[in-house]
Amino acid sequence: xxxxxxxxxxxxxxxxxxxxxxxxxxxxxxxxxxxxxxxxxxxxxxxxxxxxxxxxxxxxxxxxxxxxxxxxxxxxxxxxxxxxxxxxxxxxxxxxxxxxxxxxxxxxxxxxxxxxxxxxxxxxxxxxxxxxxxxxxxxxxxxxxxxxxxxxxxxxxxxxxxxxxxxxxxxxxxxxxxxxxxxxxxxxxxxxxxxxxxxxxxxxxxxxxxxxxxxxxxxxxxxxxxxxxxxxxxxxxxxxxxxxxxx
Numbered sequence: 001x002x003x004x005x006x007x008x009x010x011x012x013x014x015x016x017x018x019x020x021x022x023x024x025x026x027x028x029x030x031x032x033x034x035x036x037x038x039x040x041x042x043x044x045x046x047x048x049x050x051x052x053x054x055x056x057x058x059x060x061x062x063x064x065x066x067x068x069x070x071x072x073x074x075x076x077x078x079x080x081x082x083x084x085x086x087x088x089x090x091x092x093x094x095x096x097x098x099x100x101x102x103x104x105x106x107x108x109x110x111x112x113x114x115x116x117x118x119x120x121x122x123x124x125x126x127x128x129x130x131x132x133x134x135x136x137x138x139x140x141x142x143x144x145x146x147x148x149x150x151x152x153x154x155x156x157x158x159x160x161x162x163x164x165x166x167x168x169x170x171x172x173x174x175x176x177x178x179x180x181x182x183x184x185x186x187x188x189x190x191x192x193x194x195x196x197x198x199x200x201x202x203x204x205x206x207x208x209x210x211x212x213x214x215x216x217x218x219x220x221x222x223x224x225x226x227x228x229x230x231x232x233x234x235x236x237x238x239x240x241x242x243x244x245x246x247x
Contacts, residue, residue: 002040002041003039003040004034004039004040004041004042004043004073004075005030005034005039005041005042005043006043006044006045006077006232007027007030007042007043007044007045008045008047008052008053009023009027009044009045009047009053009054009055010051010052010053010054011023011051011053011054012051013051020054023054024061024064027044027061027065028064028065028068030042031065031068031069031072031074032068032069034072035069035070035071035072039072040072040073041072041073041074041075041105042065042072042073042074042075043075043076043077043105043107043232044058044061044062044075044076044077045058045076045077045078046058046076046078046079046080046083047113047116048083048116048119048120049115049116049119050113050115050116052113057092058076058079059076059092059093059095059096060092062074062076062096062100062104063095063096063099065100066096066099066100066103067099069100069103071103072103073103073104073105074096074100074103074104074105075104075105075106075107075173076105076106076107077107077173077175077193077195077230077232078107078108078109078173078175078193079093079106079107079108079109080108080109080110080111080116081108081109081110081130081131081134081135081138082110082111082122082126082127082130082131082134083111083116083120083122084134085154086133086134086135086137086138086141086154087137087141087156087159087161089134089138090137090138090141090142090161091141091161091163093106093165093170094142094161094163094164094165095163097165097166097167097170098163098165098166101166102165102166102167104165104167104170105170105171105173106170106171106172106173107172107173107174107175107193107230108131108135108138108172108173108174108175109131109174109175109177110127110128110130110131110175111124111127112177126153129152129153130152130153133151133152133153133154134153134154135172136149136151137149137151137154137156138172139169139172141159141161142161142164142165142169142170143164143169144160144161144164145160146158146159146160147159147160171191171228172190172191173190173191173192173193173228173230174188174190174191174192174193175193175194175195176192176193176194176209176213177194177195179205179208179209179212182209182210182212182213182216183212183213183215183216184216185213185216186212186213186214186215186216186217186218186219186220186222187216187217187219187220188220189217189220189221189222189226191228191229191230192210192213192228192229192230193229193230193232194206194209194229194230194231194232195231195232196231196232196233197232197233197234206231210229213227213229214227
């Protein structure tokens with residue numbers, strides 16, 4: 001089991017009397033502290049047009065964090081693939097992996113906030129198809145080979161990235177918000193990521209989603225020892241469980 005810190009990066013300048021530049025610096029200090037305390041990873045969210053999240057382009061902040069740290073993995077939970085051209089996403093995050101010497105951890109999702117789709121003038125009804133196509137292009141681009149793609153949303157011909165990740169294929173964690181999606185992720189043998197507070201507060205539902213993912217992963221020929229599931233959970237640290245519950 002590995003432990004990381006996940007920040008939604010919500011920023012309320014009117015309440016805290018803090019500008020966004022100061023906020024970014026505080027986040028960089030936090031990732032430095034997380035590394036010194038032995039955490040395995042530090043994750044940030046992507047959000048737009050609202051105080052709920054103040055990092056619309058995660059790769060930019062992650063590149064800065066790469067220069068302030070040496071060991072800790074740097075992750076995004078998640079890059080919302082339907083909001084950007086997948087080739088731009090592939091290039092930006094390849095640069096993060098290069099600047100961090102192979103420490104990129106990528107979580108991807110299709111988005112769930114209506115105001116963000118409205119802001120980009122996108123129809124959320126097509127987000128799943130747009131996500132699937134973007135993921136395919138991202139994976140092809142990261143091979144470093146020349147490729148072409150003809151799809152519903154994107155087309156490219158004989159394109160080849162001139163920057164590729166240090167890792168041959170950085171792990172791509174797929175965000176799952178609904179139980180019925182878990183088998184599709186498992187069938188692709190990709191890591192699954194869940195943020196329970198956004199979907200459920202029932203442990204039974206999390207157990208069912210995990211079970212469905214594991215079954216699909218194994219049915220696809222995956223090694224159960226290689227299964228990787230990430231949970232973003234609110235926690236309270238204390239010397240004992242009793243103290244944590246009391247506080």
